[in-house]
Amino acid sequence: MxxxxxxxxxxAEQDLEAIFECSYQEFGLEKAYQYIKNIDKAFHTLAEAPRLARNYNHVRLGLKASSVASHIIFFRLIANGIRISNDRVLRFNRVKNHLTRAEHLALAS
Structure with missing residues (x-):
């Protein structure tokens, strides 16, 4: 194990709070909880298998990213897992102008 x-x-914690609040306002409490649960599941999966994420060394050395629905999780590897730091959890539309078309399509898949 x-x-x-x-x-x-x-x-990153502030991002999650904002994601929950926005989801609650748009879709209701149950869907907001489910969305946060999906993001949490992605955090656990990425901690166990960070190789599933894409490298973003061309943006910042050591940066990796993976998508969950309409959000991108940016993180770095640490000795005992991953750290979702100031690179954060962002909506596609907040970062898509900074990504190449190929990167955007790869994250969306």
Whole structure:
């Protein structure tokens, strides 16, 4: 049994709170909880298998990213898992102008 885990920096925690609030306003409480649960599941999966994410060394050395529905999780590897730091959890539309078309399509798949 692996002991890999994930750690959220304050800005990433703020992102999750904002995602929950926005989801609640748009889709209701049940869907908001389910969406956050899906993001949490992705955090655990990426901590165990970070190779599933794409490398973004061309943006910042050591940066990796993976998508969950309409959000992108940016993170870095650490000794015992991953750290979702100031690179955060962002909506596609907040970062798509900074990605090449190929990167955008790859994250969306």
């Amino acid at each position: 692996s002991s890999k885990t994930f750690f959220l920096k304050p800005k």
